[in-house]
Amino acid sequence: MTHLALLAQQLDQIFVLAKHWLLGFVPAGAQPLFSAVLSVVPVILAFPLLFAITTWIERKGLGRMQNRYGPNRVGPFGLLQPLADGVKSLTKEDIVPLTADHAVHFLAPILLVSAAFMDYAVLPIGRNMVIANLNAGVLFFFAVGSLMELAVFMAGWSSRSKYSLLGAMRAIAQMISYEVPLVLASIVVIMQAGSLSTVAIVNMQAAYTGIWPHWFVFTPWGFAGFVLFMVAATAESNRSPFDLPEGESEIIAGYYTEYSGFKFALFFMGEYIGMFATGGMAITLFLGGWSAPFAFLTWIPSYFWFFAKLLTLIAVFIWVRGTLPRLRMDQLMNLAWEFMLPMTLLNLLTAGAWHFMSAGLLRWFVCSTMVVVPYILLSRGLKQRKKFQIRTYHFSE
Amino acid sequence: MVGEGILKGMAETARNFFGSYVSKDRLTTVQYPEQRDAQIEAARSFPFLVYDGADWHDGMRCVACQICEKECPPKCIFIEKSKDKKPDANGKPQFYPATFNIDISVCMSCQICVEVCPFDAIMMDVDTDLSTDDRFGGLLLDKQRLSKSNEYFNAIHPTEAAAVDARLAVERARQEAKAKAAAEAKAAADAKLTAATPAQPASGEPR
Amino acid sequence: MSTAIVPTAHFDLEPMSEPGKEQLLELAMGPQHPSTHGVFRMNVVLYGEQVVRLKPVFGYLHRNHEKIAESETYLGSMPYTDRLDYMCSITNNWAYALAVEKLAGIEVPERAEYLRVITGELTRLQNHACLIGFLMQDMGSSGTPLMYAFREREKILDLFESLTGARMMCNYMRFGGCRADLPAGWLDQARKVVADFPRFLDEYEQLLVSNEILMDRTQEVGVLSRELAVSAGISGPMARASGVDYDIRKVDHYSIYDRFTFRVPLGSHGDVYDRFMVRLLEMRESVSILEQAMRDIPAGPIVDPRMKVRGFRPKPGEAYGRIESPKGELGFYLVSDGSPNPYRYRVRPPSLINLTVLEDLCVGRNVGDIVAILGSIDIVLGEVDR
């Protein structure tokens, strides 16, 4: 038994051990630098790979939802489709509009991808597997994440295209609006954990009562926070039904209308990398990070759980995308300011109440009421003001 | 409550997602080059010329009457009538098309040529794999490429071909009967003639 | 007394760039645009995202169908009508055949009328199903409803192929009847398709009707008043969504529609949601018509035996024949001078005329609404530009 436990532990820590083993070959003076490189390189390799797999999963999943096969020609089950797409975008002509601001136009996709990658610095992918354990990790995450807005605006502005400009306008408005509920939704976790460090937050959730983990999502405020966070994250990463900035059927491709070839692919990748990062943050904050969902499954390596949860979230993203039509700009704004913001603020109160009440059924009841009642009231208010309803029709014989 | 309709919709897409793995009814895609749907008998692509017998030139039913050329809405048929006549399948001397071209890059598969043809000489094909890299030459079909045997016609449109064959057989029998009657009448007339004027020189001889 | 609503004067994109109007953004949506349903262009003036002015630009697909028809025989124009509204070639054939039959006074045998109704209503089913799919696609739902619609449409197109020989360019009607009789087993196959169709409609309704985002996007958007709808000649489901009780199947009693019991759904708001719902409900009525027609279809000839294929020359005169096509009132106006070619051949395109009110519906709305409104009008550029 102990042997097995040791093996599981070794498997869990295999990347950490490998890194330390490799660092042994490096002179002591260069070790910090090499340590950093050895931490960063796998992330830079793993997530683009995940991006490739995700595009495949997305196309397959959407296909099946739409009663199609999805890609199935390139390689077995179409698995080499992302590779083919990559080769295609690399070999395509890179067209820059004549009047574009060339420097900014060139820099925008690079900035987007680098900003997206910088988010991963604070994401604990597994036990002891985090690039930088900053004690203000969550803050760092949101700060760096908002760099993406800058990149989007650069792209939209420098293209000198009306569609790009409209897309950039939409993107800025949307991303800034949803940053507020995104941060507010995560504050409940910080209140509870008492730390801004992502590692500390995960460690706090990686404990068990019986077989059940202490994930924050299993509390009323945590669940509400998680749902709100996911909605805001969908908007942050411009995914359907909040994909207005690129609103394909309205403004062609929004801010990256004028991009082609590899720069277009970079935008595409940046979006997905950003989506994984916000998804990873949702996991870290609410779904216990790398911790196993049941106590008896802790022997499975922690990074496996991280990626399993991430893929599950991605599947939900795809599912939502396959079902819902897009919102309109004013509705999007209304949702952010009239629904998300009050809900996140009330959720802060709920989290406070949870903190100060003693454990027990009463606490559950009070806090659940504090979440559900405002939700019902708010949604009813929204519905009545909009007057939208399922109508009945009359017929002429 | 807000979200109810969204959840309903998501349940529906999930049902279709799993349904596509179990129900053939939901996943109707045909993997084209490997799988093909069964050929639908009435389907049509482009016209072809029917010939009887073994040789496409000798058995060609077309008599270059040029009705299809005139009636073709996009004017994709081009016919030149021959100067001489050749015997058709019934042995009757007929004109034949010296040139018969169909520009299938112009043809719109409307089947009007088939409907107007009084000789059942032009029919609709079912072959759609006609892509070529020679846009103008490769899509301009001459009479040799257009000619296909009556057996082929029977194979692709059995019902229609059977009707056409029956009609032609009736027509042929009628013509044969008519020819026979004419021959008999002629023979009788000749007999009468020879009986009446026995000492006439052979006809056609210059005096 | 109603007064006509007069449209705004036209504008050029350029002169808008005068001082004092710097706040406005001029945008040419199309001719290459993902949701203009073809090569169609809208010159839009935006204030932020709000539409201030909008003028449609037509003609990118213009091939002067009417002029071509003047040099064709009457029959020769039949395959060209397939290409007008290429989603529903059979109803186009029908309208043209009806006009010619009026012009020349041709009777249609009973079985042919049933065939026309069956194929025409199947066309309506597939057009409406796809239109709703396109509308959802325009509103950004990644094509899921569209694919479901295409899945069902495929079955209907298979029926068309085995009956007429072609899936989309059917060229099925002839003056005084139809071209081909039902092949063996066709009716059973069709009955199965029609019997399965309500299940698909249930699925569609489950997916769409109560979706909050859809309701939010479409309700009270692009409201067309009843007065404007009548004045602007809006026809078909779009007019009925505005409460205009005008279904040519009921009004003109053409063909044999009197024999079937069906209802005409009417909207009361005239917005995009009503247009969507009216089409959804109309499909259920079409299913009921189909069931009745396939139950009652008699045996008999399918074309007037007195009609010749060649040498058709109607007497001088003129006729206007119209049917309720899935898009609206599709009419053909023919003037004959006694020759084998029509002297004048005119198509009354419902898609084009329904676009008359596009600016009225869009002004004051958002860019996102333009595509939803355009999608709900249901245009096919083959018919708009002819």
Added chain:
Amino acid sequence: MNLEAIKSEVEANVPGCRLEMVANPSPSDQHSLRSDAEHAVAVAIVLRDAANLRFDFCSNVTGIDWPSREVSEKVKVKKLVDGVEQEADEIRKTVVPGCLEVVYHLFSVEKKHGPLVLRMRTQDRDAGVHLPSLTPVWRSAELQEREVFDLFGVVFDGHPDLRRLLMWPGFVDHPMRRDYVDPDDYEYEPTAHDEVLRRAQQHRGDAGGKQLSEAEGG
């Protein structure tokens, strides 16, 4: 609804209007009313608003081109031949002046009747092509009158936005007129035969034409 009755009703309401019944010999039995241009708008308003007419739905607007044509008719003429009066046939040729005709097909949504065919004629086909626009009466005429202007060249006075609809703004001729000649300014799709090939050869000059005919004729 009887056309005579409609005619008398309109004439009673619009003083001075000249309405003419145009018979339609075809079995369709759709006879029409031809209005003079001056009173057309008033006639249209009466047709739309009169309580028992209510033609509120202008379905179809279109033009017809009638180029001037020579009509030859046989006339019996009495002639004095050798002092004796005899009847003889003589072919008399008259030129019917050309015009452009605009046809409106009206229906009533309220009363569910129709069609009423309303026609108007221009004076000639060159300068006198002005007709009053009925767009202020029926909005549905907006795009269709633009189309008639575009393809036939009828100028509708009072139309709020009279531009070409289907042809591009710089285009000069009116393609639906019977005497319209295709301009020789576009690329011909090479075809195997017929008129188009001949014109393509003309358009490209001899060399190109020869190549074409060699490539496709053989």
